[in-house]
Amino acid sequence: MAIVIVRHATPKINYQRCNYKEAVSRLTDYNLSKLVAEDEISVDLIKENIDFKRDIDVLCSPKNRAILTHDIISNELKIDKKMSINDELDEIPLSIINIPLIRIKPTSWFLISRLKWIFLNxxxxxxxxxxxxxxxxxxxxxxxxxxxxxxxxxxxxxxxALKKDGYIRFKSYKNGCFCVEVWEYEK
Incomplete structure (x- = not known):
């Protein structure tokens, strides 16, 4: 059938402008969030492209936001297969870059800090x-x-990794942070 990659839904945290110290705290909130934006989640592409009559591999990052997203998807699709928490799927480490005297939204702090990681790591x-x-x-x-x-x-x-193994992405859906990509093996 297919391999479906899902990005977690948006964690519910304070997204108001903040300084560096507050951004560090917001990143912790983001990583430990107990709530995600459920209204972003759509299971239609998963339902259309996963064969629920066959064995399903369900792999999930250990971060709360991924587990919460998994739980919502599993409840909506009535998947009784236990997920496999896989530490290899954890977020690539992110640390907030210290820029004094500015106040920007946490998402901007996260983006700037990710760009720093790209350039340095x-x-x-x-x-x-x-x-x-x-x-x-x-x-x-x-x-x-x-x-x-x-x-x-x-x-x-x-x-x-999927492209190198001969898979092609043929469908995708995005809403907020939540994203679904369907990959099929090109015969």
């Missing part, structure tokens, strides 16, 4: 991340009926 870490994503794809491609719930930046590396 990408070359050093990319092989390790690519190997990790290839291992994840290898673990599920035989069944070819899987749901992976993870994070936006890691999704880019998972895409690359």
């Amino acid at each position: 990408y070359i050093k870490d990319r092989n390790k991340i690519n190997k990790k994503c290839k291992s994840i794809v290898d673990s599920i491609k035989e069944n070819n009926n899987a749901i992976i719930i993870s994070h936006g930046f890691l999704r880019l590396f998972l895409r690359k």
Whole structure:
């Protein structure tokens, strides 16, 4: 059938402008959030492209926002298969860059800090991340009926691993942080 990559729904935190110290606290809130924007979540593409009569691999990041998203999807689709928490699907580490005297939204702090990671760590870490994503794809491609719930930046590396293995993305849906991508093996 297909491999479906899901990015978690938006965590419900305070998204008002903040300074550096507050941004560090908001990142912690983001990572530990107990609520996500349920209204972003649509299970239509998952329902259309996963064969629920066959065994399903359900892999999930250990972060709360991914687990909460999984729980909502599982309840809506009545998936009784227990998810497999996979530490390899955890968010690529992010630390807020210290820029004094400015107040911007947490999402801007996160973006600037991710750009810092790209410039300072990408070359050093990319092989390790690519190997990790290839291992994840290898673990599920035989069944070819899987749901992976993870994070936006890691999704880019998972895409690359799927493309290298001959998969093509043929459908996607995005609303807020929540995103669903359906990948099929190109015969």
